[in-house]
Amino acid sequence: AETFAEKLRSCTKARNLWHGKEIHNSIVQSRLQSDRFLANLLVDMYGKCGCLDAAISIFQAIANPNVFSWNIIISACSQNGKLDLATQYFHKMNKRDGTSWTTLVSAFAHAGHLQLAMKIFNLMPMRDAVSWNSLIWAFADNDELDEAWRMIQAMPAPDIVSWTVIIQALIDAGDVVQAREIFDNTTQRSSVTWSLLVTGYAQGGQTDKAKVVFDRMPQHGLTSWNSMLAGYSQAGNLHESRRAFDGMRERDVASWTGIMTAYARAGHLEGAEKIFSAMPGKD
RNA sequence: UGCUGUACUGACU
Numbered sequence: 001a002e003t004f005a006e007k008l009r010s011c012t013k014a015r016n017l018w019h020g021k022e023i024h025n026s027i028v029q030s031r032l033q034s035d036r037f038l039a040n041l042l043v044d045m046y047g048k049c050g051c052l053d054a055a056i057s058i059f060q061a062i063a064n065p066n067v068f069s070w071n072i073i074i075s076a077c078s079q080n081g082k083l084d085l086a087t088q089y090f091h092k093m094n095k096r097d098g099t100s101w102t103t104l105v106s107a108f109a110h111a112g113h114l115q116l117a118m119k120i121f122n123l124m125p126m127r128d129a130v131s132w133n134s135l136i137w138a139f140a141d142n143d144e145l146d147e148a149w150r151m152i153q154a155m156p157a158p159d160i161v162s163w164t165v166i167i168q169a170l171i172d173a174g175d176v177v178q179a180r181e182i183f184d185n186t187t188q189r190s191s192v193t194w195s196l197l198v199t200g201y202a203q204g205g206q207t208d209k210a211k212v213v214f215d216r217m218p219q220h221g222l223t224s225w226n227s228m229l230a231g232y233s234q235a236g237n238l239h240e241s242r243r244a245f246d247g248m249r250e251r252d253v254a255s256w257t258g259i260m261t262a263y264a265r266a267g268h269l270e271g272a273e274k275i276f277s278a279m280p281g282k283d
Numbered sequence: 284u285g286c287u288g289u290a291c292u293g294a295c296u
Contacts, residue, residue: 005285040286071287102288109289133289140290164290192291199292226292233293254293261293283294 004032008041017049033061040068047076071099078107098124102131109138133161140169160188167193171200191217195224202231207240226254233262253283 004027011020020042027038039062046055055076062069070093077086086107090100101124108117121127121135132155139148145166152158152166163186170179179200183193194217201210210231217224225248232241241262248255256279263271276282 003285009286037286044287066286068287073287075287097287099288104288106288130289135289137289161290168290190291195291221291223292228292230293252293257293259293 004030004038005041008038008045012041012045012048015049017046017051020045020049034063036062036064036066036069040066040072043069043076044072047072047079050080052076052080052082065093067093067095067097067100071097071103074100074103074107078103078110081111083107083111083113098126098128098131101125102128102134105131106134109134112138112142114138114142114144129155129157129159129162133159133165136162137165140165143169143173145169145173158188160190160193163188164190164192164196167196171196171203174204176200176204176206191219191221191224194218195221195227198224198227198231202227202234205235207231207235207237222248222250222252222255226252226258229255229258229262233258233265236262236265238262238266238268253279253281256280 004023007023008020011023024042027033027042032038039058043055043059046052046058055073059065059069059073070089074086074089077083077089086104090096090104093100101120105117105120105124108120117135117138121131124131132151136148136151139145139151148166148169152162155162163182167179167182170176170182176197180197183189183197194213197213198210201207201213210228214220214224214228225244229241229244232244241259245251245255245259256275260272260275260279263269263275
């Protein structure tokens with residue numbers, strides 16, 4: 001039997017609020033609502049599903065919140081756009097760890113407050129790769145590639161995510177050539193960077209190069225298939241879109257939307273409609 | 284022990 005924890009985890013991952021509430025009910029009925037571990041998971045679930053009020057009330061009912069509880073509520077506030085509240089919780093806790101700091105940096109970074117994010121980053125007692133990457137991402141995402149580049153040079157040990165962020169920024173800027181060069185010159189590759197290159201080539205109209213990269217990548221995950229499919233679909237290539245879609249052994253909403261778009265772009269509106277009705281779990 | 288922070292794909296916005 002799956003435990004409450006496992007069930008909650010999958011709800012959180014799938015952002016399934018409805019099922020999450022059911023599990024919450026079962027937890028209450030089993031009189032486990034004061035279990036701190038489960039409460040932490042509930043706060044996280046409600047926060048990620050957009051119910052900040054519910055997250056807060058569960059957090060407040062925790063008798064002795066631990067560092068996880070605090071970090072989760074800070075994260076919940078920032079994911080729901082409440083930076084002021086997140087900051088208040090941050091100040092209220094008395095044993096902050098690196099994650100508490102990084103959560104706050106990330107909150108301001110995602111809100112586009114680069115200078116504030118940097119200020120908090122500079123105040124951190126300890127910085128790890130995740131905190132560096134959060135800030136590098138913020139600069140890269142705001143087209144401040146020079147600053148992002150300065151930071152990756154300054155950080156002690158750039159990791160896979162650091163390079164992914166830079167590669168993504170170059171692709172967003174339309175510079176696939178430079179992105180490819182960095183990809184080729186680093187050993188820090190992952191399925192994420194491989195997929196990014198596929199997307200980068202496809203977005204530049206180079207579906208042939210995208211396909212070469214796709215064929216060369218060591219493992220084909222759901223996202224890499226979706227990237228390739230999106231490339232064909234955007235290029236108006238219904239035949240290859242169909243082949244890609246049929247070749248997938250698992251599909252998600254992005255896959256279904258991709259194939260549907262391919263039909264629509266090719267002018268096959270009936271085909272698109274058929275796909276739409278055959279599609280499981282429309283969102 | 285298990286719970287929290289950073290990166291990739293579609294459409295909408």
